[in-house]
Amino acid sequence: MSKHVADSRRVGYLAERLKEDALTESEQAELQDIIRNQPEARKYLVELLYLSVELRDVVSHWTDQDFNIKSNVIYGWFTKSAIAGLAAVIALTFFLWRPWGGEPSSPVSVADGIMTEEQLDAEGVAVVSRLSGVHWGEGTTLSIPRVENGSPLGAGVMEILKGLVQIDFYSGATVIIEGPAKMVIESADQGRLIYGNLWAHVPPPARGFKILTEAFDVVDLGTEIGVSVNRDGEGEVHVLDGEVEVFSNVDGEQQDKLLQTGEGVEVNKDGVQKSITARADDFAVAARLSGEAQGRFQQWKDSQQLWREDPGVIVSYDFDGGSAWDSTVKNMSTSALPDTEGAVVGCKRVEGRWPGKQALEFRNSSNRVRLNVPGEYKDITLSCWLRLDAVDSPEISLFHPETKQDRYLHWTLVNVKPGIVHLHFSETTKAKGGKAERNHYHSTWNLLSKKHGVALGEWMHLASVYDSEKKQVRHYQNGKNIGVSEIKDPRPLGIGNADIGNWPYHAWAKGTKWEVRNLNGAIDEFMIAKRVLEPDEIEAIWKVGRP
Secondary structure, eight states, rough: OHHHHHHHHHHHHHHHHHHTTTTOOOHHHHHHHHHHHHHHHHHHHHHHHHHHHHHHHHHHOSSSSSOOOOOOOTTTTHHHHHHHHHHHHHHHHHHHHHHHSSSSSOOOOTOOOOOOHHHHHHHOOEEEEEHHHHHHEOOOOHHHHHHHHEEEEOOOEEEEEEEEOOOOOTTOOEEEEEEEEEEEEEEEEEEEEEEEEEEEEEGGGTTTTTTEESSEEEEEEOOOOEEEEEETTTTEEEEEEEEEEEEETTTTTTEEEETTTTEEEEOOOOEEEEEEEEOGGGGOOOHHHHHHHHHHHHHHHHHHHHHOTTTEEEEEOOOOOTTTTEEEEEOOTTTOOTOOEEESSOOOOOOOOSSEEEEEEOSTTTTTTEEEEEEESSSEEEEEEEEEEEOOSEEEEEEEETEEEEEEEEEEEEEEEETEEEEEEEEEEETTSSSSSEEEEOOOTTTGGGGGGGOOOOEEEEEEEEEETTEEEEETTTEEEEEEOOOOSSSEEEEEEESSOOOOGGHHHHTTTSOOOOOEEEEEEEEESSSSOHHHHHHHHHHOOOO
């Protein structure tokens, strides 16, 4: 066992003994030595006490001079007689920690719940990567107003009445929680399971990830494990692959057990451990999530067929079913005009939103899909599923027709500044021999805001609607209206020759910041409709298409 793991384990043990008012004189001396002489261990002790859900509301109201706690109050796990000693120790720790770590950051308030975007940037510890049939309990006190795929999380309590949630911790560990369950997300490398079942995968970079419970603690040494805890605090640990260490306390004596693949342990509420055989079938939640993803994939296919048969849809690319050498994209619309297939230039076929679903990946300034859409349209809707991997230029082309034409439109992303990207639509009329007149319709919604739950490398749905009757351009992200602009002079729109994921290069831009506009990411669905798609239709595209 490494010294780091042993030190962390000992600090955790002493913290629990402190909470229980059970420290012996020698343990008190050991704790004082940690506080005074061991910076790393001291920092970990502060985290254990400061981030404890039961303690957080108490500490958040303390000032530098105010560490007195009324003796008639009991907080969380702490007995009356433990409060004074606990306050003194934390006060000392609080002061001693400051010279090494600066001012302690404000705790994430479980009571207040919602964090600002800036707090999420600074204090986020994990992200929700999958949800399936989740019903949230009243005990949930997460740091965002709405939990969905891609939602970043700060510290907080997650209570699930039913369903499955996959959480990717910033340390690299992945945890799937199955309801009914209650878990406290404490840090990027630690969670506390109050009750319920969870499955965890801990790759090498996340070794040391901890799962704490009332009766025992688990330190994962790079494994796949299952952990279950009932409402009485009794639990089991099942090692499906790799190894873990399990620690518990029996009558003041610490017990630890190293478990390897196929082994398990049962721990009663008093900390007594009993060896068992691991039951992999009890923790097949990852396979169930995969199966449910396949079910959603089939639902999307069924929905896609309906859209293809919509007479208003003139281009429908799903980028699916082609070989690595296939250089064309078939227009799947039943109302497709002749010769509206797409020509793939340099793009690579990769996995899309679901296992088995293809997408096109755009990586450099030559990559694009070239197409031609003849005609003019008084209304138009553009829709795509996009994975934006990087923002490399001031403007990124989603769909960009040739500018030598008399009529053309632009559908782009605008890189306002690092971390802020807006959706933009414009249309241009160029009278023969005259000056081009261009109108811009811009959304100021940040597509990459953590508050909105979308980040680089994650799939999002984007749509823009040109509505001549209502004289509006409406923008959407993930089914939500993110901006409305007024059309002063509605006029028919043309497309003609155009690029998806790039723009037709022009000599005037050479050497300027506008020269490179290619997408760095992937698209696995692209649609053009010659009619207005209503808000409920766009929301349905997003809901059915969510991976």
